[in-house]
Amino acid sequence: MPELADQRIEQARAVPITSVLGAHRSELRRTGAELVGPCPNCGGEDRFGIHLQKNVFNCRRCERGGDAIEFIKFYKNLDFAAAIDFLAPVDKPVKALKNGADGRHFVSRSGPWKYCDPASGDVRYTRTRLNFSDGAKDVVFDGPRNGPPLLYGGERIADLGECRRVWIVEGEAKVDRLRELGEIAVSGDCGATASKWLPSHAELLRGLDIIFWPDSDEPGEIYIANAAKCLQGHVSSLRVVRPFGKPNGAKGRDVCDWEGDAEALVKLAENAEPYAPLSPDKGLREEAAKSTSKEPLPPAPNREELLAAHWIRRELPPRDHLLGALVCTTSRILMFGPTGIGKTITGMMAGGAMASAQNSLNWAGQRMARVMYFSRPLSCALAPIGRLPQRT
């Protein structure tokens, strides 16, 4: 089937080179649109480079270069067919299906979906959903899922440029659907209410333009509310689309029910609204409380933790940005200049932008924040800036 072969070649070519670099990834540093550093074959300091958008590589000394297929031929010393097998493996059937073991028969399965380490691109585990003849569903994880849960599609995020658009949807099939339409999407690995959102996910998605597309039901809203809590302040913007309207008690419709094409999808993205949680009705609030109450409170500090030796190793929380990279909740900014140059206007614009999660000048709005604006005479009276509230 030549068509299938062509499809696999395309699939192989589309694999980001950065996702198959393995440990060599850490040798390279970002310079503009490229990763530059020693060649995995001939070493050196900066003779080797990968252009991230074009997904091509080059080594000046080895005089080798090209796309992902050429790279893997070069890097792993493979021939063309082996390179395709490496980059676009044919899925093997899932082992250990429970078919018949307890009198039940599974009637269909979806997956297996591969969850890859975002840095190395190596598959860490797969997830398969089974539907049984008695209506029951089951999920099979295959592979070591002992580390933190991954995002499905996360390996395609590393090294995306700032402010690239990334969709967050609910489930692998929807990620795949958006990929078919030419977009980049990720999903948690445990369905709507059980998917965990972690600081590592926020780090991976840092600086990107995130658009939620929840299923149009309550679990869908809980899913994105949990994600928003984790991502706020780290991503460039948080927006949402609800093309099927708000939850109305019916079974939610989702990305896979949507019939638009790539062009319609771009329109949908452009019209996405800044994310704000829906005013929760009682049910939603209880669900949300249930899903967050499992998080343990941080332990109270003890004396050891206050010693310098401990502080050196301390993991500081990422900054909670309010306006681009300019203002975070712990910023103190002093603006000075001659009268009439626009300090007040600039300050008010920045304040308004932070209050409404809008952009101001070149700084991107991040999340809605409470802003207190003092005019000059009052701010002089309250000048000891350290006495202003820590978080606004």
Ligand SMILES: [Zn+2]
């Ligand atoms: Zn080389």
